[in-house]
Amino acid sequence: MQTRQPSPDGKRDLAVAAAILAGHLPPEFAPLATLAYNYWWSWAPGGEDVFSSLDPHRWQRCGMNPVRLLQELDPSRLRVLAMQPGVLPRVEALARALREELRRPERAITVPGRPAVIVCAEFGIHRSLPFYAGGLGVLAGDFLKEVSDQGYPAAGIGLFYSQGSFHQRVDNSGWQHEFWLDTDSDRLPAAVVTGADGAPLTVSVPMRGRELTAQVWRVDVGRVPLYLLDTNHPGNVPGDRWITSRLYVGNREVRLAQYALLGIGGIRAMRAMGIEPAIIHLNEGHAGLALLELLREQIAAGAGVEAATERVRAATVFTTHTPVAAGNETLSTDDLRSVLPDLPASLGMEWPEVVAMGRIRPEDPAEPFGLTPFALRMTGAANAVSRLHGEVARQMWHDLWPGVAPEQVPIGHVTNGVHMATWMAPEMWALLGRYLPGWPASAADPATWEHVDEIPDGELWAVRCQLRAGLGGFVRDRSVVERLGRGEALPYAESAARAWSDDSLTAGFARRIATYKRLYLVTRNLDRGLRLMNGELPVQLVIAGRAHPSDDDAKRTVQQVFALNYLPNLAGRVVFLEEHDMALSARLVRGSDLWVNLPRPLNEASGTSGMKSALNGGLQLSVLDGWWAEAYDGANGWAIASNPGLPAAEQDAQDATALFDLLESEVLPLFYARNEHGIPHGWVQKMKASLKSIGPRFTATRMLGEYVDRARALRGAPGE
Numbered sequence: 001m002q003t004r005q006p007s008p009d010g011k012r013d014l015a016v017a018a019a020i021l022a023g024h025l026p027p028e029f030a031p032l033a034t035l036a037y038n039y040w041w042s043w044a045p046g047g048e049d050v051f052s053s054l055d056p057h058r059w060q061r062c063g064m065n066p067v068r069l070l071q072e073l074d075p076s077r078l079r080v081l082a083m084q085p086g087v088l089p090r091v092e093a094l095a096r097a098l099r100e101e102l103r104r105p106e107r108a109i110t111v112p113g114r115p116a117v118i119v120c121a122e123f124g125i126h127r128s129l130p131f132y133a134g135g136l137g138v139l140a141g142d143f144l145k146e147v148s149d150q151g152y153p154a155a156g157i158g159l160f161y162s163q164g165s166f167h168q169r170v171d172n173s174g175w176q177h178e179f180w181l182d183t184d185s186d187r188l189p190a191a192v193v194t195g196a197d198g199a200p201l202t203v204s205v206p207m208r209g210r211e212l213t214a215q216v217w218r219v220d221v222g223r224v225p226l227y228l229l230d231t232n233h234p235g236n237v238p239g240d241r242w243i244t245s246r247l248y249v250g251n252r253e254v255r256l257a258q259y260a261l262l263g264i265g266g267i268r269a270m271r272a273m274g275i276e277p278a279i280i281h282l283n284e285g286h287a288g289l290a291l292l293e294l295l296r297e298q299i300a301a302g303a304g305v306e307a308a309t310e311r312v313r314a315a316t317v318f319t320t321h322t323p324v325a326a327g328n329e330t331l332s333t334d335d336l337r338s339v340l341p342d343l344p345a346s347l348g349m350e351w352p353e354v355v356a357m358g359r360i361r362p363e364d365p366a367e368p369f370g371l372t373p374f375a376l377r378m379t380g381a382a383n384a385v386s387r388l389h390g391e392v393a394r395q396m397w398h399d400l401w402p403g404v405a406p407e408q409v410p411i412g413h414v415t416n417g418v419h420m421a422t423w424m425a426p427e428m429w430a431l432l433g434r435y436l437p438g439w440p441a442s443a444a445d446p447a448t449w450e451h452v453d454e455i456p457d458g459e460l461w462a463v464r465c466q467l468r469a470g471l472g473g474f475v476r477d478r479s480v481v482e483r484l485g486r487g488e489a490l491p492y493a494e495s496a497a498r499a500w501s502d503d504s505l506t507a508g509f510a511r512r513i514a515t516y517k518r519l520y521l522v523t524r525n526l527d528r529g530l531r532l533m534n535g536e537l538p539v540q541l542v543i544a545g546r547a548h549p550s551d552d553d554a555k556r557t558v559q560q561v562f563a564l565n566y567l568p569n570l571a572g573r574v575v576f577l578e579e580h581d582m583a584l585s586a587r588l589v590r591g592s593d594l595w596v597n598l599p600r601p602l603n604e605a606s607g608t609s610g611m612k613s614a615l616n617g618g619l620q621l622s623v624l625d626g627w628w629a630e631a632y633d634g635a636n637g638w639a640i641a642s643n644p645g646l647p648a649a650e651q652d653a654q655d656a657t658a659l660f661d662l663l664e665s666e667v668l669p670l671f672y673a674r675n676e677h678g679i680p681h682g683w684v685q686k687m688k689a690s691l692k693s694i695g696p697r698f699t700a701t702r703m704l705g706e707y708v709d710r711a712r713a714l715r716g717a718p719g720e
């Protein structure tokens, strides 16, 4: 009798990689290897310390990648560490906690054992896995972590970028330059999925008249596997190997090839690994071509187009993240024809029929194939990422549903939320743990956060000061080094370190530098800004963010901000830090007292960095757009009620004035109004209002709950 081979899923491959790594370590440290191959350590309490304390310097040198750290560490150092009290017990405790985490019983989304499959072009799991560009990827990473914490079955599907996302350097004229480094896959906590014969599992997608072959990597994110497709495979010609080299850059054909691989190849990989999904979640339009493959499968099985469409819709959900029409990518028939020439034949259709599926108005021959319209039409449930974005999206896409009133358009919203254990500083986590009953399991319950009022002002303020000082030390070190790296004179470079204070109100602005985020507003009203920075109640500003390599407008914004660095009377009160990655992002959202966001209204789908800041006791000063439009309650921060009806230039002028007015008349006086113990009572009250109102609502726990409910409703599955 023939026994059925279990489908390859990469589990064994990761275990083999961990065993090889363990073989290089003294036996008592072997559990570290298993820990290193699962990113769970990165959000487990004390997890990072276990690795960083082995060799803090090398930990930074290794980009906080534990596999690389263990490969590079001198085993004799480990033998010395083994004799120090506490070291081995901590390793063992963390290893035991991971084993228990992986053994916890699984909950069901719909049918037990069937996972949610999340397809996305980027996943921001950790700084050491550079496969993300910004908020979208970090959200997808937070989503996987939360799914793992909540014990639902899931798998992520994305791309393995051999050069990842770009690195940023700014020259002394303020111009951004980019470079890419090869991702050293042997040093990542990843393994190629192999089949029963030991050869890499591959999937192929017909493209440009050839079969494009991709192998599949597995990365473990707690209980959740993340599968990443990689065309850097000997079966491909060099041009095809290049397809998965870089995130979001390259010409249109390369990008389309990436989307086709992610979507079509992603579904094929899912099948090859025997994954039977409860629901397939397409995160942003890039993933939309997965629907072509799902449709093809149904048609190949004999269904007519209509029945096939219904079956695909019954199994898929879509999240749109881009409220600006131009940001939703479209493909011309020629683009499609050159990359996917076999597409119509595979679907039993003609080109016009194929392209019509991705048009807002199917009969308009001039309209290209839009990834978002296609996904909206072909999935069973679609959502925007904040309440306001839901309204914008229903307006924006209502022509897809002719005769339906905009407010009836079937696009809902699930407001984004962030993964608390990833983004909250350990100091804040511990403080809340002392005062909030049932912490952290009770964190999704608003009643839990009411106990924030019981935290003595002095304790909350002490944590805030500690976090600000932590950022201060980092800013001083980094800004000097970065200035020297740009060839600046030593006195100027060192002035950065002298000017930055651990006590001044510290404002942060860090996110992708896109023009609609209007970072340039901080350079308006320069005289006024200078007065504030040098006044008796000073503010200092730390900025970080990368502009897309081909976005010269955004690069000019960086340059304008950079020019501030050279104003003599500013003396380092404004600092721009290069290389905005998840590690820098974490430092900034933890250390800033005030988090500033200035999007052009209705252009910010949600925004998540402000939520990260709020969880650390940061207060928001933001345009009422995206998530802040539903979070702001008058007491928990400050709002700029920008008028979306105005011409851009007037809007800019008004909003810049509102920003400086608020800073001058409210923010700074409140921060510096100290009582006899040196505590700003009013500021601390606002921090408490912010924690109470934002803490329970804008986390991934609430977000995932809503997604699960939507999936169950679509699948007709009961709740638990």
Ligand SMILES: *Cc1c(COP(=O)(O)O)cnc(C)c1O
Pocket: 133, 134, 135, 136, 138, 510, 511, 512, 580, 581, 582, 585, 586, 606, 607, 608, 609, 610, 612
């Ligand atoms: C959270 C995060 C973002 C998102 O910032 P927004 O303010 O939501 O645009 C971007 N980049 C990184 C590295 C992040 O961690």
